[in-house]
Amino acid sequence: MALRPVQVNIKAVDALAVGRFWAEALGWTAYRPGVTTYVGPAGGLVWPDPVALGIDVVPVPEPKSATKNRVHLDLATTSADHQAELVARLRAAGATPVDVGQGDVPWTVLADPEGNEFCVLEPREVYRDTGPIAAVVVDCVDPRAMARFWGAATDWTPHEVTDDQATLRSAAGTGPYLEFLRSPDGKTVPDRVHLDLLPYPGDDKAAEVHRLRALGATDLDLGQGDVPWTCLSDPEGHEFCVLARS
Template identity: 85%
Template structure:
């Protein structure tokens, strides 16, 4: 049995506008905009879900605006050169991104926020991210990267690439990384950004959810009602959803 991350879920007051921003930011396409539903953004070239390599971006409408609290989950965007990094930052600011300070001091990457305040980083060119696509990594703040590596290493079908007291890294054979960075503060507010996981074709979703609970996941009620997906939280409280297999 195995689960794999298939999309990044972002909550927004105006899901269509935030979806358009991320489509422009990533050089992707908006494939679905529902008046009462979600906006889905994926690689250009025709709608493919789930994409075999990329993580799509699913923007979901919510009635609450983001608080001043920094998100504990954010995206790192890859660049190929210093010129590309500068051009991307300028283009994103023209699209409505704003510079933010989250404690960084004299770092080579640029920290921005999307039009609704969701933080993300535009990285300087790094060899490790040369083949990830526009999303270099999904980055999660946590108190204990080793514990997160144990849980997520068992939860999904990505390979654990590195783990220390400060940093844990998982990745599939291709595509972006999933990284856990040690921070001193524990999670205190609901996440605006989370991962959606999908069982492999033919796998039993209920059995996968039971397996995650046995690993330390807990059930979560976010008002989803009788939805076909299951909302859970990892051992440090980060929300994620297990989608119904197709």
């Protein structure tokens, strides 16, 4: 039994505009199948079995707080020219430079039009085959504990686990990495960005949710009401959702 991450959920006041920005960032297409704006590879939606880790932009009335998001995306590039071109293109599309204390580093830190931070990485061999999203990065207090929880929750395999950083990737060796970086600051505000997980065909959602609770997840009430998905928090309080197969 396992769950697989299928989309990154981003909250936005103007979900369509933010969705279009991320489509530009990733070279993908923004779809609006309902209230939310989904960003995925061209060719139409492939739900409920997406072939890539997409982005689902959900409209909310509250703007982002000044607090840095504890979950962000790293974007992959293939050359120094590609990195420079992507940064310039995204700034033209509404991204702004952000100082999160990164100092003099080879990557560029930007924020999308509603302030969600992300990084445009310099070329790295480890990310050469991830697609446009190199990694989903999570700030946490204990990377080892987070790797244990998320490794058990999903079918993703640990690649590096230290006191400062833990890295997981799909057992198939495809798509982006899930990375946990040690941060001394605990979580103080609800996550603006989180992961959505989906059971594999034939697996029971209720059983999977029960398994996650046994691993240390806790139930979460965001005022979601009666919905087909289940909202949970991981052991450090990061929100995530277990979706129902349609």
